[in-house]
Amino acid sequence: MEKIKRNILLNPGPATTTDTVKYAQIVPDICPREKEFAGMMKGIRNDLVKIVHGDPEKYTSVLFCGSGTLNIDVVLNSLLPEGKKVLVVNNGAYSERAVEICRYYGLPHIDLSFPVDEVPDLERVEQTLKNDPDIALVHTTHNETGTGILNPVREIGKIAHRYGAVFTVDTTSTYAMRPINIEEDNIDFCMASAQKGLTAFTGLSFIVGKRSEIEKSRDYPRRSYYCNLYMQYDFFERTGEMHFTPPVQTIYATVQALKEYFAEGEEAKWARHTRVFNAINEGLDALGFRQVIKPENRAGLVCSAVYPDDPEWSFEKIHDYCYERGFTIYPGKISTTNTFRLCALGAIDEPDIKAFFEIFRDALDCCGVSVPVKYDVGGRDK
Ligand SMILES: *Cc1c(COP(=O)(O)O)cnc(C)c1O
Secondary structure (H helix, E strand, O other), rough: OOOOOOOOOOOOOOOOOHHHHHHOOOOOOOOOHHHHHHHHHHHHHHHHHHHOOOOOOOOOEHHHOOOHHHHHHHHHHHOOOOOOOOEEEOOHHHHHHHHHHHHHHOEEEHHHHHHHHOOOHHHHHHHHHHHHHOOOEEEEEOOOOHHHHHHHHHHHHHHHOOOOEEEEEEOOOOOOOOOOOOOOOOOOOOEEEEOOOOOOOEEEEEEEEEHHHHHHHHHHHOOOOOOOOOHHHHHHHHHOOOOEEEEEEHHHHHHHOOOOOHHHHHHHHHHHHHHHHHHHHHHHHHHHEEEEHHHHHHOOOEEEEEEEOOOOOOHHHHHHHHHOOOOEEEEEOOOOOOOEEEEEEOOOHHHHHHHHHHHHHEEEEEEEOOOOOOOOOOOOOO
16 A cells, blocks of 8 residues: 655645545445445445443434535525524634524524634523523534634533423534533534544534434425425434435545544543644744634643744745645635634644654745744734
8 A cells, every 4th residue: 555645734624534534535436326336425424423421322423425515505504494594603603604604594593702712601692592492403613623622512512401402512623632421512413524533534414413303303494405304304214214315435445534533532532632632732932923712611632723923924925835735724704804823633643743743844934934923012812
């Protein structure tokens, strides 16, 4: 097996993969309607529930072909009963996307928004639910990938359940990285796609959630043909297959990625991501970079650094310098502040980050950016 050039992706997914996962895609051609292929998907479905410690009697998983946004679309459009309302607890770009999906489907919704660098105020969440008995679905994002803030899902879920609402959480940027216990975390539905924490490839997305709620949703309005949760679940239960053509090669890679996930183990994997994250923070601190999210609110996977006030700073130039040397950095996703992101996803470890910061430091020198980086007095103090 020939080694493939290894790029270190510090963007928030797709992530750096192992060669064994890359090569797992190279298989004899197969029609995905064969029993052999359905058997593979059954194994994946079970493993996906196991990763979040779900009781297989109560929880199931449903696979879709598409990128992660598809999951947000599916849970919102499929799990809302007629005449009821969605509450989005929104403090960032991915919850904003959920609001947009509600708007596109014309779903009655409340956009309960909070500043992007603050944890949502639980009292306001509770008041909103108390004041509006029509809310049947509460949605939020676990790790807002745009900033790296960690949201208190266990607490939000507890409140949602107190008012009888279903709780759906976008865990795309924590699933299979930061440990989740679906039941203890009060999550009814979580989601991710194969190219993030599982460190496989794009094309496969999945929702893990409560069987009883999916079955209830059979009688809810069918608002989408391709993206309906009950329809896809029902097809899987009856035939073991995806309703429409699955991403065949990505599924082979995911089987291998799951093997590697369980071989490394939840605890060891999270410890590795934490090592990487700490190394990123140390590197940024040493160069004087400010970050958007306070250390105590960081989810431990995404660092969001503020552009320095230096006329020589050019994200593009620094990006290109690093990219040419095998390291990918990523722009931020906040409309009010210019930021860039460095993420701890993927099959990488501490030495990769040490190597990155040598290149990054050279890039700053090469551009003439002074180090430690400067911020204007009276500028944003973060
Ligand atoms: C990556 C990501 C998604 C999915 O984005 P796609 O571009 O559709 O893959 C959704 N939610 C969060 C929190 C993410 O980090």
